Amino acid sequence: MVNKRGNYSHSRNSLATKLFPRKLTLFSITVYAILLFAFSIFIFIFHIFEHERMKPLSSEGSQSQQLPxxxxxxxxxxxxLRPCVKPTAKYKATQGWDRYMTVRSNGGLNQMRTGISDMVAVARIMNATLVIPQLDKRSFWQDSSAFSDVFDELHFTTSLQGDVRIVKELPKELEHVPRARKHFTSWSGMSYYEEMTHLWKDYQVVHVVKSDSRLANNDLPVDIQRLRCRALYYALRFxxxxxxxxxxxxxxxxxxxxxxxxxxxxxEKDMLSFTGCTHGLTDAESEELRIMRENTNHWKMKKINSTEQRKGGFCxxxxxxxxxxxxxxxxxxxxxxxxxxxxxxxxxxxxxxxxxxxxxxxxxxxxxxxxxxxxxxxxxxxxxxxxxxxxxxxxxxxxxxxxxxxxxxxxxxxxxxxxxxxxxxxxxxxxxxxxxxxxxxxxxxxxxxxxxxxxxxxxxxxxxxxxxxxxxxxxxxxxxxxxxxxxxxxxxxxxxxxxx
Structure with a gap:
C-alpha cells in the first residue's frame, strides 16, 4: 500500500513538473494566457446559449408557434343542440283582455331588451294587454330614442300576437284613469305575479316603474321561459x-x-368610475373618476378600494x-x-x-x-x-x-x-x-x-x-x-x- 501510494505521488509530481515547469518562459506564459482567455470565451458563450435555450419564448417567439x-x-x-322555443301542447292562445300594463324600461340597451322580454312574460302571467314600453331617457346616456327608433315595432306586436296582446298606446278613455304604480320585486316567480292579479279588482291599468330583472331566472314553467326567448330573440328585432x-x-x-x-x-369612463378600478391610470385620472362617482347620486358605493376590486376579479x-x-x-x-x-x-x-x-x-x-x-x-x-x-x-x-x-x-x-x-x-x-x-x-x-x-x-x-x-x-x-x-x-x- 505504501509503495502504491508513493508511486502515485511520484507520478503526479512528475506530471505537474511537465505541465508547469518551475521556470516559466515568456512564451509559455503567453500561450497559457491565450488558452485561458479562449477557454473563458467558450464558457461564456456556452452559458449564454443555455440561458436562451431554457428561457420561455418571448412574445414574438410565441407568435411563431400558431395554433391551428x-x-x-x-x-x-x-x-x-338547437333552439327549441315552440309552446307546449298545454299552451293556450292569447285573449282580448281589457286590462292594461304600461312599462317604463330602465338602463342601457340590453338592460331594456331583457326587461321588455320579462314584461312580455309578466303580461302573459297577469292576463294583461301590454302597451309598447317607454325606453329610458334619463340614464347616463340621455338617449331620446323612442321604441320604434330602436326596434321594429310592427314586427314586435305581430310576432307575439299568439302570446300577448300588444297595443301602441292606451285607449283614449283610459289615458287619465288612476293607475296602480308598481315596482315589482326583483326575481319574482309565478306565485308572486299570480298574487299581483288582485290589482285588477281596483285598477284597469298597472304602471310598472322598472322593467329590469323582474322575473326569476329559474323555477318558472317551460312555456314562460320559452316565451321570454321568443320575445328576446325573435320579436325584439332592431x-x-x-x-x-x-x-x-x-x-x-x-x-x-x-x-x-x-x-x-x-x-369607458362611467364603467371605471362605477367599479372604482384605477389600475394603470394616473393620479389625475383616478381622481377624476372618484369625483364622478361621488357626484352620481344613484351609485350607492362611494369609497372603493381599487386594489381589492382588481384582486377579486371585479375590474x-x-x-x-x-x-x-x-x-x-x-x-x-x-x-x-x-x-x-x-x-x-x-x-x-x-x-x-x-x-x-x-x-x-x-x-x-x-x-x-x-x-x-x-x-x-x-x-x-x-x-x-x-x-x-x-x-x-x-x-x-x-x-x-x-x-x-x-x-x-x-x-x-x-x-x-x-x-x-x-x-x-x-x-x-x-x-x-x-x-x-x-x-x-x-x-x-x-x-x-x-x-x-x-x-x-x-x-x-x-x-x-x-x-x-x-x-x-x-x-x-x-x-x-x-x-x-x-x-x-x-x-x-x-x-x-x-x-x-
Whole structure:
C-alpha cells in the first residue's frame, strides 16, 4: 500500500513538473494566457446559449408557434343542440283582455331588451294587454330614442300576437284613469305575479316603474321561459335602419379579413368610475373618476378600494391586459379586432397598449362612413344596437367585463349554436399579470400555458345554467344566479327538432 501510494505521488509530481515547469518562459506564459482567455470565451458563450435555450419564448417567439385555425376560431362542439322555443301542447292562445300594463324600461340597451322580454312574460302571467314600453331617457346616456327608433315595432306586436296582446298606446278613455304604480320585486316567480292579479279588482291599468330583472331566472314553467326567448330573440328585432347598417358593417369586416374578434372593451369612463378600478391610470385620472362617482347620486358605493376590486376579479381588463390575454391565447398580431364599446377612457394613450400588439383594430366609426352614422349620432341605444349585431355575428366574442351586453351577447350566441365566446377569468388573470409585473413570469410559452388552462372551459360550450352561489340565503341568493338571458339552456335549447 505504501509503495502504491508513493508511486502515485511520484507520478503526479512528475506530471505537474511537465505541465508547469518551475521556470516559466515568456512564451509559455503567453500561450497559457491565450488558452485561458479562449477557454473563458467558450464558457461564456456556452452559458449564454443555455440561458436562451431554457428561457420561455418571448412574445414574438410565441407568435411563431400558431395554433391551428380550428383551435383559434372554431366553435365548441354543441352536441346537436338547437333552439327549441315552440309552446307546449298545454299552451293556450292569447285573449282580448281589457286590462292594461304600461312599462317604463330602465338602463342601457340590453338592460331594456331583457326587461321588455320579462314584461312580455309578466303580461302573459297577469292576463294583461301590454302597451309598447317607454325606453329610458334619463340614464347616463340621455338617449331620446323612442321604441320604434330602436326596434321594429310592427314586427314586435305581430310576432307575439299568439302570446300577448300588444297595443301602441292606451285607449283614449283610459289615458287619465288612476293607475296602480308598481315596482315589482326583483326575481319574482309565478306565485308572486299570480298574487299581483288582485290589482285588477281596483285598477284597469298597472304602471310598472322598472322593467329590469323582474322575473326569476329559474323555477318558472317551460312555456314562460320559452316565451321570454321568443320575445328576446325573435320579436325584439332592431329597426330596419339599424338592422340593415349592422349587416353591412359585418360584410365589410368579413371583406377585410374573413374572420374577426368582437371585443367588448368596457374601458369607458362611467364603467371605471362605477367599479372604482384605477389600475394603470394616473393620479389625475383616478381622481377624476372618484369625483364622478361621488357626484352620481344613484351609485350607492362611494369609497372603493381599487386594489381589492382588481384582486377579486371585479375590474374590467385594461387594454394592455386584453392584449396580453389575446396574445397568450395564440391570436396573431394581424387579427382583425372590432371594438364594441363607447369612448375608451384616455383615448389613444390607453388604447395604444392594445394597438401596439394588435394594430388591426377597428371601431364602427372606421368601418362605417360619417353619413351612415349621422342618423344614429347622440343616440347611444341605436349605436349600441350596431355593436350588438356585429358582436353576435363575430367569429369570436370576448367581453372584458361581465356587464349587461356581455351577458346578452353570450346568451344569444349560445342560443344560435354555441358560437365561440371566451369569457376571461379576470381573477385568475390578475394573478398572472401581477406575477409578470413582479418579474416572476415572462411572456411566452409559460404564460400562454397558464392562460389556456384557465380558459379551456370558458369558450361557450354547452352547459346548464348555474344556480346561486353557496353561502347566500334569502332573496340575496337570486342575485348570484346566472342570468337566464346569459344561458337559456335547457329551456330554450334542446335536442328537439322543434324550432320556431
Amino acid at each position: 385555425d380550428n383551435k383559434l376560431w372554431g366553435a365548441p362542439h354543441y352536441y346537436g 329597426s330596419p335602419s339599424i338592422d340593415n347598417l349592422g349587416k353591412k358593417l359585418v360584410e365589410r369586416l368579413r371583406s377585410r379579413g374573413g374572420r374577426y374578434i368582437a371585443l367588448h372593451l368596457r374601458y 374590467p381588463l385594461t387594454p394592455k391586459e386584453v392584449a396580453i390575454f389575446l396574445q397568450a391565447l395564440g391570436y396573431p398580431p394581424s387579427t382583425l379586432i372590432y371594438i364594441a364599446a363607447g369612448e375608451i377612457y384616455g383615448g389613444h394613450i390607453h388604447l395604444l397598449d392594445l394597438t401596439s400588439r394588435f394594430p388591426n383594430v377597428v371601431f364602427k366609426e372606421t368601418v362605417a362612413s360619417q353619413d351612415e352614422l349621422k342618423t344614429f349620432s347622440n343616440h347611444a341605444s341605436q349605436t349600441a344596437a350596431l355593436d350588438y349585431i356585429i358582436s353576435v355575428e363575430s367569429d369570436v366574442f370576448i367581453p372584458s367585463y361581465s356587464g349587461n351586453m356581455a351577458r346578452a351577447v353570450e346568451g344569444h350566441r349560445r342560443f344560435l349554436g354555441h358560437q365561440k365566446t371566451i369569457t376571461p377569468d379576470r381573477k385568475g388573470l390578475v394573478e398572472v399579470f401581477d406575477k409578470m409585473e413582479a418579474g416572476q413570469l415572462e411572456e411566452g410559452t409559460s404564460v400562454s400555458y397558464l392562460v389556456m388552462q384557465l380558459h379551456k372551459n370558458r369558450q361557450g360550450a354547452p352547459r346548464k345554467r348555474e344556480g346561486p352561489l353557496q353561502g347566500f340565503k334569502g332573496r340575496a341568493r337570486f342575485r348570484t344566479e346566472e342570468s337566464f338571458y346569459q344561458n337559456p339552456y335547457p329551456e330554450c335549447i334542446c335536442r328537439s327538432k322543434s324550432t320556431l
